[in-house]
Amino acid sequence: MNELIPLMVIIPIACGLLLNLLHKKDRSIRILAIFVAIVLPIIPLLSNFGLHYFGGHAPLIDNSTLLGTLPSFISNSALAIFHPAITYSYQSLQKLFIFILGIVAFFAIFTSFNETKKVSGPYMFLMFMGTAAVTALLLSDDIFHMYIFFEIAALCQVGIILVSSTKGNYETALKYMILGSIGGPLLLLGIGFLLGAVGSVNITDIVYAIKHNLVNPFSQTFLIGFGLIFFGWLYASGLPPFHTIKSSIYSKALPHSAALLQSFTVITFIALGIVIFRIFSYLPFMKMVILIFSLITMILGVTMAIIQTDFRRIIGFLAVGELGYIGIGIGIGTTLSLTAGIFQAVNEILTTALLFIGFGTVFYLTKTSDMKKLGGLIAQNPKVAIMVLLGGFAMAGVPPFNGFQSKLMIVQSSLNAGFPEIAIIAVLISIITFMTFMKVFHSVYLKPKPQDLQVVNESIPTSTIFSIVILLIICLIIGLFPQLVTDNIYPFVARLI
Amino acid sequence: MGLYDMIVNSFKEVRKKVVKDSATNESVSSALAAELTLISTLLIAAIMLRHFNITLTVVVILGLGLLLTTNMPLIPKIKREQDDSLEKMVFYAILTLGILITVIYWGQTNV
Amino acid sequence: MMDILFDTQLASFFTSAAFIIIGLFAAIFLDNIIKKIIGIAFIEEGANLFLVTLGYKPGGIVPIFLPGMNSEWFAANSAYALPHALVLTSVVIGASTLAVMLAIAMVLYKKHGTLSTSKILGDEK
Amino acid sequence: MIEYVLMIIAILGCILALMQRDLLKAAILTGINGVCVAFLFQFLLAPDVALTQAIVGSAIVPVFLALAAYKTQRTDDK
Numbered sequence: 059m060n061e062l063i064p065l066m067v068i069i070p071i072a073c074g075l076l077l078n079l080l081h082k083k084d085r086s087i088r089i090l091a092i093f094v095a096i097v098l099p100i101i102p103l104l105s106n107f108g109l110h111y112f113g114g115h116a117p118l119i120d121n122s123t124l125l126g127t128l129p130s131f132i133s134n135s136a137l138a139i140f141h142p143a144i145t146y147s148y149q150s151l152q153k154l155f156i157f158i159l160g161i162v163a164f165f166a167i168f169t170s171f172n173e174t175k176k177v178s179g180p181y182m183f184l185m186f187m188g189t190a191a192v193t194a195l196l197l198s199d200d201i202f203h204m205y206i207f208f209e210i211a212a213l214c215q216v217g218i219i220l221v222s223s224t225k226g227n228y229e230t231a232l233k234y235m236i237l238g239s240i241g242g243p244l245l246l247l248g249i250g251f252l253l254g255a256v257g258s259v260n261i262t263d264i265v266y267a268i269k270h271n272l273v274n275p276f277s278q279t280f281l282i283g284f285g286l287i288f289f290g291w292l293y294a295s296g297l298p299p300f301h302t303i304k305s306s307i308y309s310k311a312l313p314h315s316a317a318l319l320q321s322f323t324v325i326t327f328i329a330l331g332i333v334i335f336r337i338f339s340y341l342p343f344m345k346m347v348i349l350i351f352s353l354i355t356m357i358l359g360v361t362m363a364i365i366q367t368d369f370r371r372i373i374g375f376l377a378v379g380e381l382g383y384i385g386i387g388i389g390i391g392t393t394l395s396l397t398a399g400i401f402q403a404v405n406e407i408l409t410t411a412l413l414f415i416g417f418g419t420v421f422y423l424t425k426t427s428d429m430k431k432l433g434g435l436i437a438q439n440p441k442v443a444i445m446v447l448l449g450g451f452a453m454a455g456v457p458p459f460n461g462f463q464s465k466l467m468i469v470q471s472s473l474n475a476g477f478p479e480i481a482i483i484a485v486l487i488s489i490i491t492f493m494t495f496m497k498v499f500h501s502v503y504l505k506p507k508p509q510d511l512q513v514v515n516e517s518i519p520t521s522t523i524f525s526i527v528i529l530l531i532i533c534l535i536i537g538l539f540p541q542l543v544t545d546n547i548y549p550f551v552a553r554l555i
Numbered sequence: 556m557g558l559y560d561m562i563v564n565s566f567k568e569v570r571k572k573v574v575k576d577s578a579t580n581e582s583v584s585s586a587l588a589a590e591l592t593l594i595s596t597l598l599i600a601a602i603m604l605r606h607f608n609i610t611l612t613v614v615v616i617l618g619l620g621l622l623l624t625t626n627m628p629l630i631p632k633i634k635r636e637q638d639d640s641l642e643k644m645v646f647y648a649i650l651t652l653g654i655l656i657t658v659i660y661w662g663q664t665n666v
Numbered sequence: 667m668m669d670i671l672f673d674t675q676l677a678s679f680f681t682s683a684a685f686i687i688i689g690l691f692a693a694i695f696l697d698n699i700i701k702k703i704i705g706i707a708f709i710e711e712g713a714n715l716f717l718v719t720l721g722y723k724p725g726g727i728v729p730i731f732l733p734g735m736n737s738e739w740f741a742a743n744s745a746y747a748l749p750h751a752l753v754l755t756s757v758v759i760g761a762s763t764l765a766v767m768l769a770i771a772m773v774l775y776k777k778h779g780t781l782s783t784s785k786i787l788g789d790e791k
Numbered sequence: 792m793i794e795y796v797l798m799i800i801a802i803l804g805c806i807l808a809l810m811q812r813d814l815l816k817a818a819i820l821t822g823i824n825g826v827c828v829a830f831l832f833q834f835l836l837a838p839d840v841a842l843t844q845a846i847v848g849s850a851i852v853p854v855f856l857a858l859a860a861y862k863t864q865r866t867d868d869k
Contacts, residue, residue: 129738202752209759213766220770228777229787232699232770233641239706239763240648240693243686243713246756250713253749254720278660285659289652299647302637343662347655349603357596361589362637365582365630430579479603483596490592497585641787645694674794678835681798685805692809698867700814700859704821707852708805711828714844722835729836745836753840761847761855768859775863 062105063148064112066156067194069094069101074186081179088171091182095167098189099160102153109199115143136272141260146197151400151550154543155328156193158404159321161532162411163189165525166318169415172519173314173422181221185318188214192322195329201249202259204329208245208294211322212238215307218319222312230310234303237293241300245290251283252337265336275340284338288347291334295327296378297385298354301362305374309427313370313418314522317411320377324407327381328400331388335396336554345391352385353480356487364494369420370427372498373413376453376491380406383468383484390475396551397544398467404543405460405536409453412529416446419518419526420502424511429498434507439518443503445526450499452533454492460536460543461488586630593633594623678719685712697782699771703764710760714753721746794834801827812867818856825849 073094080086118125118138125133132138167185171177191211198204212234219231253259255277256267268275291297296304304323308316331348338344359379366372384406387399419442420435421427436443452459455466465488472480536543601619604612623629636643685708692705722745729744731737771781778786801824808820825848832841 206755206759209763213763216766228770228773230639232767232774233639233644233787235763235767235770236641236693236702236706237644237648239709239767240645240690242763243709244652246713247686247716250717250720250749253717253752257746257748259748259752281659281662282656285656289655292651293648299644299651302639303644306639343659353596353600357593357600358633358637361593361630361633364585364589364592365634367582477603479599482599486592486596486599490588493588494585497581501581641783649690649694674834677795677798678831681802681831684802688802688805688809696809698814700856700863701809701817701867703859704808704817704856707821708824711824711848714840715828715831718832718835718837718840721837726836728838730838750837750840753837754843757840757843757847761851764852765855768855772859772862781863781867 060105060108060110060148062101063108063110063146063197066098066101066105066197067190070098070186070190070193074183074190077179077186078183079179084177087177087179087182091167091171091186094186095160095164098163099157102156102160105148107149107153110146110148111141112144112146115141117141136263136266136270139266140258140263141199144203145199145260145262146194147199147262148197149550150546151332152196154404154546155196155325158407159189159192159325162321162407163318165411165415165529166314169314169418169519169522169525170312172521173418174312178221181218181315184214184217184221185315188218188318188322192325192329196325199262200260201252201264201333204333205242205246205249208290208326208330209242211326212242212294215319215322218315219307219310222310222315224310224312227310230303230306234307237300237303241290241293244286245293248283248286248288248290251279251286255279255283261333261336268337268340280338281341284334284341284344287330287334291327291330292351294330295323295381297351297381298358301355301359301375301378305359305362305371305378308374308377308414309368309370313414313421316370316374317414317418320410320414321407323377324381324384324403327384328403331385332554335388335391339391339555345389348385349389349477349480352382352389353483354382355379355385356382356483360487360490360494364490364497367429368427369417369429369432369498369502370414372494373410373417376413376494377406377410379487379491380410380453382487383465386472386480386484387468390472390477390480391555392471392475393548393551393555394467395471395475396554397547398464398471400547400551401540401543402464402468405452405464405533408529408533408536409449409459409461412449412526412533413446413453415522415529416442416449416526417498417502419446419522422518422522423513423515425514426511429501431508431511432502433505433511434503436503437507438513442518442523442526445530446503447499448530449526449533450492450495452530452537454495455488456492458534458537460533460540463537463540589630589633590628593629597623673724675719675722675724678715678722682712682715682719685709685715697784699774699781699783699786700768702783703767703771706767707760707764710756710763714756714760717749717753717756721749794831797827797830797834801831813865814860814863814867815857815865818853818860821856822849822853825852 077087188211191207194207195204216231216235219227252264255273256264267273293300308319311319356379359375363372363375384399384403387395387402423438452461455461469481469484598616598620601616604615689705689709689712693702696702726743726745729747731740774786775781804820804824808817811817829841829845829848832844
C-alpha cells in the first residue's frame with residue numbers, strides 16, 4: 059500500500075528525535091535503535107510501487123470533478139498534467155537502495171554499540187537523521203525537496219564527524235562546511251534557474267516541459283542551470299575538486315560511522331546523477347562532462363590512495379575512486395551501462411562498508427591507524443583478517459564476489475558503446491586498487507609486529523565479527539546471483555532512457 | 556656562533572626534513588606505481604578525444620606525454636597540491652566552477 | 667543599455683549577484699574565520715534573494731487571494747508564490763548552517779587561541 | 792525608487808561589514824543588511840518571506856555573530 063512510502067522517511071526521523079531525548083538511559087537507546095534498525099530494511103519490502111502525493115493533491119488530470127470547474131485555459135494546457143504537490147516516486151530502484159541502506163545502517167549501529175564505551179543519544183540521532191535524509195533524497199521527485207534533504211544530510215555528516223573524537227575532526231568539519239557553503243547555494247542557484255525557466259520544481263514536469271518544448275531547452279538559463287547543478291553534484295558526491303575533503307571526512311569519522319557516511323555519499327551521487335540524466339539528457343555534451351569528471355575521479359582517487367600511510371585515509375580515497383566507476387556507467391548512457399553503473403553503486407556500498415568495519419577492528423584493537431606503527435595483527439584474530447582480505451578482493455573485483463560482476467558489466471558496456479579506452483582505464487584502476495589493498499593488508503597484518511605497538515583492547519566484539527560475516531555473505535550471494543540486483547535495476551533504467 | 560654550531564644546526568635541519576617524510580621502500584614503490592598509473596591512464600584518456608577530430612588527439616597526446624615525462628616526479632607535486640589546506644581546496648573548487656561555467660556558456664554561443 | 671526596462675526585478679537580480687560575489691570573495695580571501703562565515707551568510711542570502719526575485723511581477727499584487735477577487739484577474743496580476751514557499755525553508759537552513767559553523771569556530775578558538783584560518787586550518791601537523 | 796536605495800544600502804552594508812576590524816561592528820552591520828533585504832522582500836511582493844527574513848536576518852544572525860565574537864575575541868588580529 060502506498061501509505062508506507064512516506065513512512066520510510068518519517069520513522070527514522072521520529073526514532074532519531076526520540077533517541078536524542080533518551081540520552082542518558084543506555085538500555086532503552088539500544089533496544090529502540092536495534093528495533094528501528096531492523097524495521098528499516100523491512101519497510102521497502104512491504105510497500106508496493108507507486109507515487110505518493112503529499113497533501114493528497116493529485117495532478118488535476120486525475121480528479122476530473124475539479125478539472126471541470128476550472129476555466130478552459132487551465133484544463134487543456136500542460137498545467138493539468140503538472141504535479142501541484144511534492145511527490146515521492148517509489149520504484150524498483152528506490153526499493154533496492156533503501157533496502158541496502160537499511161542493512162548498512164543496521165550493521166553500522168549494531169557495531170557502534172560494542173565499540174564505543176557509552177552509547178550516546180545524539181550520535182544515534184545523527185545516524186538515523188542522515189539515513190532518513192538520504193532516503194528522502196532518493197524517493198523525492200521534487201528537486202527543491204532534494205536540495206533540502208541534501209543540506210540536512212550534509213549537516214548530519216558534519217555532526218557525525220564532530221561526535222567522533224578523533225584528532226583534527228573539528229578542523230575537517232569546518233573545512234567541509236565552508237566548502238559546502240560554496241557548493242550548496244550554487245546548487246540552489248541552479249535549481250532557481252530551472253524554476254525560473256519552467257516555473258515548477260517537479261522533475262517530471264521539467265522533463266515534460268523540455269520534451270514538448272514548452273520552453274526553449276537550449277536557452278542560456280538551462281545551460282547555466284546545468285553547470286550549477288553539476289557543480290552542486292560534484293560537491294555532494296566528492297568528485298575531484300572535493301575528493302580530498304570527502305576522503306578526510308571518512309578518515310576522521312569512527313570506522314563504523316564512516317561505513318554509513320560513504321553509503322550516504324553513494325546514494326546522493328546516484329539520486330542527483332539520475333536527476334541530471336533525466337533532465338539534461340538532450341544536451342549533447344552532458345555525457346562527455348560526466349565521463350571526464352568520472353575518469354578524473356578514478357585516476358586521482360586511486361593514485362592518491364596508494365601513496366597514503368593512514369589506512370582509513372586509503373579506504374576513504376578508494377571509496378571516492380570507486381564513485382568514478384558509477385560515473386562511467388551514467389556517462390556512457392546506454393541501458394546496459396546505466397544498469398552496470400547502478401549495480402556497481404550497490405556493490406560499492408556493501409564492499410566499502412565491509413572494509414571500513416573490517417579495518418575498524420584494527421583501529422579498535424590498536425587505537426592507531428598509521429601503517430608505519432602497525433604490523434603482525436594477523437595473530438590477534440586470523441579469521442577476521444581472512445574476511446577483511448576477502449572484502450578487499452570484493453572491492454578490487456575478484457571473481458566470486460559482487461565487485462567482479464559489476465566491473466565486468468561496466469567493461470562490457472563501455473566496449474559495446476565504442477569506448478575501449480574507458481574499459482582499459484577501468485581494468486587498470488582495479489588492478490591498482492588490488493595493489494593498494496595488498497599493500498595495506500601486508501603492512502597491517504603480515505608485517506612483523508613492531509615492539510612499541512601495544513594492543514589496547516584484547517578481543518574484537520562479537521557483534522563486529524557478526525556484521526563482517528553477514529556483509530561478506532551478502533557480497534558473495536550478489537556475486538553468484540547478480541540477477542537478484544539487476545532485475546530490480548533494469549526496469550527502472552529501461553523506462554529512464 | 557662558531558662553525559661547529561652551524562654544522563650541527565644544518566644536520567638538525569636535514570634530520571628534521573628526513574623524519575617528516577622518511578622514504579621507506581614501501582612508500583617509494585607505491586609512489587612509483589601511482590606515477591605509472593597516472594601517466595598511463597591520462598594518456599589513454601587523452602585518446603578519447605578522437606571522437607572530436609584526430610589531429611587534435613595526436614597533438615594533445617604528444618603534448619601531454621612530453622609534459623608528464625619532463626617533470627617526472629609527479630607524485631610529490633600531486634601530493635602537495637592535494638594536501639588538506641583549505642586554500643588549495645577552495646582554489647581548485649572555484650577553478651573548476653569557473654571552467655565549467657565558461658566552457659558551457661562559450662559552448663552554447665558557438666556550437 | 668537603456669532599452670532594457672530597468673525595473674525592480676533586474677535591479678534585485680544585480681543585487682543578489684553582488685551579494686554572491688562579495689560573499690564568495692570574503693569566503694576565499696579573508697583570513698578571519700568569523701568574517702569567512704559572514705561572507706558565507708551573504709552567499710546564502712544572495713541565493714535566497716535570487717529565488718524571490720524570480721517570482722516578482724512588476725506592478726503586481728501580493729499573492730493573497732481575497733474573497734471578492736476574480737480568479738482570472740488574480741492569476742494574471744499576482745506575484746508567483748512558489749519561490750516564496752521555497753525561500754522560507756532555505757532562509758532557515760542558512761541560519762542553521764551559520765549557527766553550526768560559529769559553534770565549530772568557537773571550539774577551534776578555544777583549542778588554537780587564534781581566529782586566523784591559515785593558523786588553524788592551514789597546515790595539519 | 793525606495794527599493795533602489797535599499798539595494799544600495801544593503802550592498803554597502805555588506806561590504807562595510809567585511810571591512811570592519813571589530814567583529815561586534817561587523818555583526819551589527821550584518822543586521823542592517825538583513826533589515827534592508829527584509830524590506831526588499833516586501834517590495835518584491837513576498838510579505839511572508841519578509842517577515843522570516845526580518846526575524847532571521849536582523850535579529851538571530853547578528854546575535855549569533857555577536858555571541859561568537861564575545862566568546863572568541865573582539866578585534867580581528869590582522
